[in-house]
Structure formats: C-alpha cells, structure tokens
Amino acid sequence: MVAIATDRLTKVFPDGTVAVDEVTIEAASGEFLVLLGPTGCGKSTILRLVAGLEEETSGHVLIDGQVVDRLSAKDRRVAMVFQDYALYPHLTVAQNIGFPLRAGHEPATGTEARVAEVAEQLGVTDLLHRLPGHLSGGQRQRVAMARAIVRKPQAFLLDEPLSNLDAGLRAELRTDVAALARRLGVTTLYVTHDQTEAMTMADRVAVLRRGVLQQVGPPAEVYGDPATLFVAAFIGTPRTNLLQGAIYLEPERTVVDLGSQLLEIPPNEALAGHHNDRVTVAVRADALRPVPDGGGQGPVLRGKVRLVENLGHEALVHLDTGIVPTPIEESRLEHPETGQHLADVIAEDPPAGHPFRQALARMMPHARQEAQPATARTEYGFYPVYDAELADQPPLGDVVVRVPAPVLPRRGESMTVRVDVDKLMLFDRGGHRIRTA
Numbered sequence: 134m135v136a137i138a139t140d141r142l143t144k145v146f147p148d149g150t151v152a153v154d155e156v157t158i159e160a161a162s163g164e165f166l167v168l169l170g171p172t173g174c175g176k177s178t179i180l181r182l183v184a185g186l187e188e189e190t191s192g193h194v195l196i197d198g199q200v201v202d203r204l205s206a207k208d209r210r211v212a213m214v215f216q217d218y219a220l221y222p223h224l225t226v227a228q229n230i231g232f233p234l235r236a237g238h239e240p241a242t243g244t245e246a247r248v249a250e251v252a253e254q255l256g257v258t259d260l261l262h263r264l265p266g267h268l269s270g271g272q273r274q275r276v277a278m279a280r281a282i283v284r285k286p287q288a289f290l291l292d293e294p295l296s297n298l299d300a301g302l303r304a305e306l307r308t309d310v311a312a313l314a315r316r317l318g319v320t321t322l323y324v325t326h327d328q329t330e331a332m333t334m335a336d337r338v339a340v341l342r343r344g345v346l347q348q349v350g351p352p353a354e355v356y357g358d359p360a361t362l363f364v365a366a367f368i369g370t371p372r373t374n375l376l377q378g379a380i381y382l383e384p385e386r387t388v389v390d391l392g393s394q395l396l397e398i399p400p401n402e403a404l405a406g407h408h409n410d411r412v413t414v415a416v417r418a419d420a421l422r423p424v425p426d427g428g429g430q431g432p433v434l435r436g437k438v439r440l441v442e443n444l445g446h447e448a449l450v451h452l453d454t455g456i457v458p459t460p461i462e463e464s465r466l467e468h469p470e471t472g473q474h475l476a477d478v479i480a481e482d483p484p485a486g487h488p489f490r491q492a493l494a495r496m497m498p499h500a501r502q503e504a505q506p507a508t509a510r511t512e513y514g515f516y517p518v519y520d521a522e523l524a525d526q527p528p529l530g531d532v533v534v535r536v537p538a539p540v541l542p543r544r545g546e547s548m549t550v551r552v553d554v555d556k557l558m559l560f561d562r563g564g565h566r567i568r569t570a
C-alpha cells in the first residue's frame with residue numbers, strides 16, 4: 134500500500150473562495166486518516182484534489198512519494214466513495230460492483246470471481262441479483278464500497294459515506310468500514326463533520342477550519358491536548374466551556390480572573406510573559422465536579438442552575454456563573470451539533486423576533502431572564518468583552534457540568550463545582566494554546 138500526502142496544497146476557486154489553504158498532511162501507508170471540520174472547511178475539496186477531480190491552485194498531491202499533479206483521475210488509482218452512493222439504478226448489484234472492471238476492459242473471466250470476493254467482504258453476497266432501488270441505504274452504501282474496492286485501489290477516499298443513514302445504521306457501518314479498510318490495509322482518507330465518527334474510526338484526525346489545517350493527531354491527542362481554541366471548541370461533547378478571563382501573576386499566587394469569579398491556578402513558568410493578558414480558559418465538563426455548597430478547599434466555580442438536561446444515567450447541568458463565554462465566531466452551519474441543544478438554539482439562533490425563538494421562549498419562559506453582561510466584580514477588575522454583533526442578547530455565563538443521576542439539582546438552586554486545574558487549558562487572544570505542561 135502507499136502513502137498519500139499533500140504539500141502546501143491550495144485551492145482558490147474562480148470566485149476568490151480559498152477552499153484549501155496551504156494544507157500539508159500525510160496519511161502513512163495503510164493509515165486511516167480522518168479529515169474533520171465544519172461545513173465548508175474544505176474537506177471535500179482536499180479529497181477531490183487528491184482524486185484528481187479538481188486542479189490545485191498551488192502545492193502538490195503525492196501518492197507513494199511521487200508528485201501526481203499531472204496524472205488524470207483515472208491514472209491515480211484511488212477509489213472515491215461519495216455520500217450519495219451513485220449506483221447505476223438499472224444495473225444489478227453484481228453489475229454495479231463489476232462495472233469498474235468492465236470499464237477498465239479487464240478479462241470477463243476474472244470479473245465474476247472478483248465480484249464474488251468483494252461481495253463476500255462487504256456482506257452483500259445475497260443481494261447480487263437485486264437492483265439498487267430494492268436495497269436499504271446501508272446496503273447501498275456497502276455496494277458502493279464494494280464497487281470502490283473491486284479494482285484494488287492504492288487508496289480509498291471516502292466523502293461522508295455514512296451521512297445519509299440513520300443513527301443506528303451509521304454506528305454499525307462505521308465499525309464495518311474502519312474494520313474493512315484495516316483488513317485490506319488500504320490507506321484511507323475519510324471526510325466527516327461528525328466528531329464521533331472521527332474519534333471512533335481514525336488512526337489520526339486532521340482538524341480543518343476555513344481551509345486551514347489546525348491540528349493532526351490521534352483522537353486522544355486532539356481531544357486531550359488541542360492546539361487551538363477552535364479544536365478545543367469543536368471536539369468534545371458536551372461542548373467545551375470557553376470562558377473569558379485574564380491572568381494575574383503575583384508573587385504568592387497565580388490567578389485567572391473570570392470577571393465575576395477568581396480561579397487560582399498552579400504557578401507555571403510558561404505563564405511568565407502573560408501577566409495581565411486576556412485569555413480563554415477552556416474547561417471540559419469532565420474537569421468539573423459538583424461539591425457540597427461552600428466547596429471547602431481548592432479552586433471552585435459557583436453558579437445557579439439554569440437548565441438540567443437529563444440524559445438518564447447523568448445530566449448536563451447548565452450553570453449561570455456570570456462568566457462571559459468566548460465567542461468562537463462560527464455560525465451554526467459551521468457547527469451542526471449545536472442545534473441539538475435547546476438552550477443553545479435560544480442563545481444563538483435564530484434572531485430575537487423570529488417565531489421559532491418566541492415559541493421556544495414560551496416553552497422555557499425563564500431561559501434568558503437574567504441575561505446580563507458580566508462586569509468586573511473582583512479585586513483585579515477584569516472586564517470581559519461582550520461582542521453584541523455575535524449574539525442579539527448578552528450571553529449567559531453558562532458552564533456545563535456533568536452530574537450523575539439520580540440526585541439531580543433543580544433549576545434556580547446554587548451549585549459549587551470543584552475545578553480540576555490540571556485539566557484547564559489556556560488560549561491566547563489569537564486562539565493559540567498557552568502550554569502549561
């Protein structure tokens with residue numbers, strides 16, 4: 134098998150859209166590399182450039198170490214599978230799978246055996262005589278995969294192949310697809326905007342934003358050690374709490390002023406140049422643990438319960454802490470999962486007068502009552518920035534905490550959470566990580 138690489142690959146469309154911006158990545162031979170990012174970040178364009186379906190503006194595509202910029206799509210020997218299957222409706226499953234062999238004028242004798250072999254690998258042997266119209270979505274996708282591998286490609290390019298399937302089938306197929314790629318040892322580039330898919334399938338994940346590569350690493354690394362604020366925000370469910378703050382270095386302690394509350398953090402040499410700097414504190418729900426009111430010793434945050442999302446085995450509790458979140462300057466389109474949270478829908482989208490928002494507000498009449506931009510209330514005097522253009526109302530100081538069932542708090546109750554400061558992540562104003570470990 135062969136490695137697939139891009140070298141400062143750039144694509145600017147005629148209308149000036151920079152879809153891919155100097156992206157350099159390499160999928161090692163046999164590796165399953167997932168390109169992850171929100172809608173419009175350039176994932177599909179990268180795949181199409183690698184496949185030779187699109188011409189790069191600058192930079193190179195390398196297959197097996199060779200620059201293939203001048204090779205036609207057909208000569209690159211990579212197989213691409215799209216989300217919409219694109220099977221021929223009037224051909225049977227067997228004919229669909231065998232189509233690339235016939236189109237490639239390979240001897241008919243070998244075709245049948247090869248079709249039978251890949252049908253077996255994909256578990257579609259029983260369907261060989263059916264027409265695509267008589268298959269389920271999952272079956273169609275298996276057939277599309279079978280057709281893609283029938284010519285023993287050097288690499289697999291998969292563009293959101295599971296996104297048309299329902300959730301259950303998607304979970305099942307994602308295991309199958311990853312297992313198949315590994316069994317065949319084919320180098321695979323897999324595009325998705327679904328972080329669960331990326332985290333469960335990938336050897337490594339490449340996170341993209343607006344055409345720019347943010348970070349490449351194994352799933353545990355991009356989750357646990359994000360390089361940029363965007364990666365921290367995009368990966369993780371529930372969404373990472375992103376809080377505006379400022380750092381104060383004092384002889385006897387190091388403090389992050391969060392506007393309405395202070396958090397003492399361990400002194401760290403990496404912070405030496407950051408006295409007085411505005412930062413974003415990223416804290417995932419797993420770094421927060423409810424403690425009895427008062428909190429005892431150690432760093433805590435305090436807030437009022439604003440919303441309890443009961444998930445059965447646990448609940449996600451939204452605390453109004455008065456701390457101002459850092460806006461991530463992304464639209465809902467860029468972050469499709471956001472829409473699943475009712476509170477976020479109300480907080481972000483659609484605009485105030487919209488009937489949908491009014492309907493939601495009737496369902497949750499108290500949801501935004503206390504909205505106030507936080508102002509300095511600590512001795513350090515840090516004022517968070519509230520950008521009125523990014524939301525039509527001041528954001529609530531929402532911090533999301535996991536609380537195990539069955540003892541769930543109620544709305545309006547006070548709550549104290551202990552912060553595991555070793556898991557705090559700090560980002561500078563440019564969104565770059567300030568590494569403290």
Ligand SMILES: Nc1ncnc2c1ncn2[C@@H]1O[C@H](COP(=O)(O)OP(=O)(O)OP(=O)(O)O)[C@@H](O)[C@H]1O
Nearest residue numbers: 146148150152171172173174175176177178179326
């Ligand atoms: N032919 C084109 N002409 C102009 N702009 C284009 C063209 N194709 C794509 N784009 C733009 O390039 C950017 C990247 O598009 P691309 O399809 O690669 O994104 P994506 O990350 O795959 O998104 P999705 O998940 O929605 O498929 C987008 O802003 C898109 O609107």
